[in-house]
Amino acid sequence: xxxxxxxxxxxxxxxxxxxxxxxxxxxxxxxxxxxxxxxxxxxxxxxxxxxxxxxxxxxxxxxxxxxxxxxxxxxxxxxxxxxxxxxxxxxxxxxxxxxxxxxxxxxxxxxxxxxxxxxxxxxxxxxxxxxxxxxx
Numbered sequence: 001x002x003x004x005x006x007x008x009x010x011x012x013x014x015x016x017x018x019x020x021x022x023x024x025x026x027x028x029x030x031x032x033x034x035x036x037x038x039x040x041x042x043x044x045x046x047x048x049x050x051x052x053x054x055x056x057x058x059x060x061x062x063x064x065x066x067x068x069x070x071x072x073x074x075x076x077x078x079x080x081x082x083x084x085x086x087x088x089x090x091x092x093x094x095x096x097x098x099x100x101x102x103x104x105x106x107x108x109x110x111x112x113x114x115x116x117x118x119x120x121x122x123x124x125x126x127x128x129x130x131x132x133x134x135x136x
Contacts, residue, residue, distance in 0.1 A: 021036070021037050022038050027122050047080055047083075063095060081131060083131035087116050
């Protein structure tokens with residue numbers, strides 16, 4: 001009986017997938033690091049989706065709207081990248097603030113429109129990494 005319950009739990013819960021953050025760059029302007037969770041990369045033809053995290057130096061970037069008076073410590077965003085067209089769009093965002101507040105953007109505003117990736121930007125480094133990624 002115990003073995004049956006254990007097997008049932010394994011089937012229902014599946015295996016937990018740990019995040020695997022890889023450093024992409026250390027840009028300036030108060031952004032400490034840009035990281036990609038390679039365990040989150042999904043590939044469907046030319047479209048790839050992944051979680052991208054930006055960490056911020058203390059008191060360099062404030063939130064927006066109702067969080068404009070808070071300092072960002074990190075932002076984790078879900079992006080889609082079209083590798084053929086060299087475009088990207090935001091599909092979700094979670095902001096973590098230095099005071100411990102966490103703000104998850106409403107899904108109503110997502111996904112955003114596709115935007116061309118400008119060469120030489122942080123986004124161009126991320127799309128190069130994502131589009132070159134070989135699934136395991």
